[in-house]
Amino acid sequence: MSSIGTGRxxxxxxxxxxxxxxxxxxxxxIHSVHRHSGMAVAGLAADGRQIVARTKSEATNYENVYGDQxxxxxxxxxxxxxxxxxxxYWWLRPFxxxxxxxxxxxxxxxxxxxxxxxVSYRYFGAAIGKGRQAAKxxxxxxxxxxxxxxxxxxxxxxxxxxxxxxxxxxDFELEMxxxxxxxxxxxxxxxxxxxxxxxxxxxxxLEEMDAD
Amino acid sequence: xxxxxxxPGLLCSPEASQSQxxxxxxxxxxxxxxxxxxxxxxxxxxxxxxxxxTLRYKSVERMxxxxxxxxxxxxxxxxxxxxxxxxxxxxxxxxNMCDDGNSLGPKEIHSYLTRVMYNRRNKxxxxxxxxxxxxxxxxxxxxxxxxMIGVNFEDNHVSTGFGNHLARPILRDExxxxxxxxxxxxxxxxxxxxxxxxxxxxxxxxxxxxxxEEGVTISQPYSLRTFWGFSAFINPTxxxx
Numbered sequence: 001m002s003s004i005g006t007g008r009x010x011x012x013x014x015x016x017x018x019x020x021x022x023x024x025x026x027x028x029x030i031h032s033v034h035r036h037s038g039m040a041v042a043g044l045a046a047d048g049r050q051i052v053a054r055t056k057s058e059a060t061n062y063e064n065v066y067g068d069q070x071x072x073x074x075x076x077x078x079x080x081x082x083x084x085x086x087x088x089y090w091w092l093r094p095f096x097x098x099x100x101x102x103x104x105x106x107x108x109x110x111x112x113x114x115x116x117x118x119v120s121y122r123y124f125g126a127a128i129g130k131g132r133q134a135a136k137x138x139x140x141x142x143x144x145x146x147x148x149x150x151x152x153x154x155x156x157x158x159x160x161x162x163x164x165x166x167x168x169x170x171d172f173e174l175e176m177x178x179x180x181x182x183x184x185x186x187x188x189x190x191x192x193x194x195x196x197x198x199x200x201x202x203x204x205x206l207e208e209m210d211a212d
Numbered sequence: 213x214x215x216x217x218x219x220p221g222l223l224c225s226p227e228a229s230q231s232q233x234x235x236x237x238x239x240x241x242x243x244x245x246x247x248x249x250x251x252x253x254x255x256x257x258x259x260x261x262x263x264x265x266t267l268r269y270k271s272v273e274r275m276x277x278x279x280x281x282x283x284x285x286x287x288x289x290x291x292x293x294x295x296x297x298x299x300x301x302x303x304x305x306x307x308n309m310c311d312d313g314n315s316l317g318p319k320e321i322h323s324y325l326t327r328v329m330y331n332r333r334n335k336x337x338x339x340x341x342x343x344x345x346x347x348x349x350x351x352x353x354x355x356x357x358x359x360m361i362g363v364n365f366e367d368n369h370v371s372t373g374f375g376n377h378l379a380r381p382i383l384r385d386e387x388x389x390x391x392x393x394x395x396x397x398x399x400x401x402x403x404x405x406x407x408x409x410x411x412x413x414x415x416x417x418x419x420x421x422x423x424x425e426e427g428v429t430i431s432q433p434y435s436l437r438t439f440w441g442f443s444a445f446i447n448p449t450x451x452x453x
Binding site (some may be wrong): 031032033034035041056060146189 | 302305308309404
């Protein structure tokens, strides 16, 4: 259940398929929060849904009051305060999920991660969920500033395929989204043909590794 | 509504003292004319915003694309049109965020606007506009209109404001199924020219918008050629006697 993000925001989620009866494409883990930003969730899905709903309402409210799209930094702060709130009172329990918030505002693409404690930092590459340690190591190997949007998509796919443990985990579905100049600075699902290309490249890279 | 704005308690609405209704429009746009043609919808509107009898703003875009499938044109109070655009923006944003492959088509948006306009009118707080909604989705073209009191209908050609009186007869005579793009534009220009001659709040700077399955294109503003070389203008005296 890992999510990864890089600059020129690309987000990918490894969705473990609980049952073969599930429709592919259902149980979205990456949600659009506004036109320019999206959020990937790792952890309890129901808690994630609550955070996404709150974030959507914060973003719309900001636009109604100030007439402009909410800056990602501001949005991250609001999400973090909300998550932190639930650690302050005995009658509330902390959220059981971490989120990665990626968006493109006038200061460029930005990536923030919010943990259940309410802590939020800005990252150039981040991972949450089960395989995050391995994923973080892989991301650190990449030269993030040199990757284009399309290359970023392929790299993220490779990392997710790489950390997926065939033996231990069940089958998984890859869900990816991006916010970059190519998507007109809107948060969208990665187009199907690019997603297929990324999956193929990732599988090929795996086979190369296995062949060694 | 057409009477004075004195003691709100005298009017029928119970919360009249709190509501800020549009009592009379301030900056208005004049007619919008639209028709269905072979590939989609053609819509024309001039770029004037009148402040009473003054033609104050001459670059007002009164037609806007909505989502991927629709085009909206408005006549009437410009600020209320901007409010309508805000409502539609919220609607399409929420629709986009669902990201499930569906998108709102012209029928749905027309339905939504009808409800908004009618409910506002019932609260004695209307959006002072006549809206023209056209679009193409899955090969089906749709053209409809909603007025400020909530009257709505769908037709092959619609027009608002003065266009109702001047453009409709022309469209009724000359519109037919499967107009080509050029014929559609010529027909719209004919209507707009008549409106330019006869409607005092029309300006000679118009845009024509075209929506097909592929998308929306709104033309650059341009002017129609007019003819004033009538003998009655050159030498008015014989006609006056």
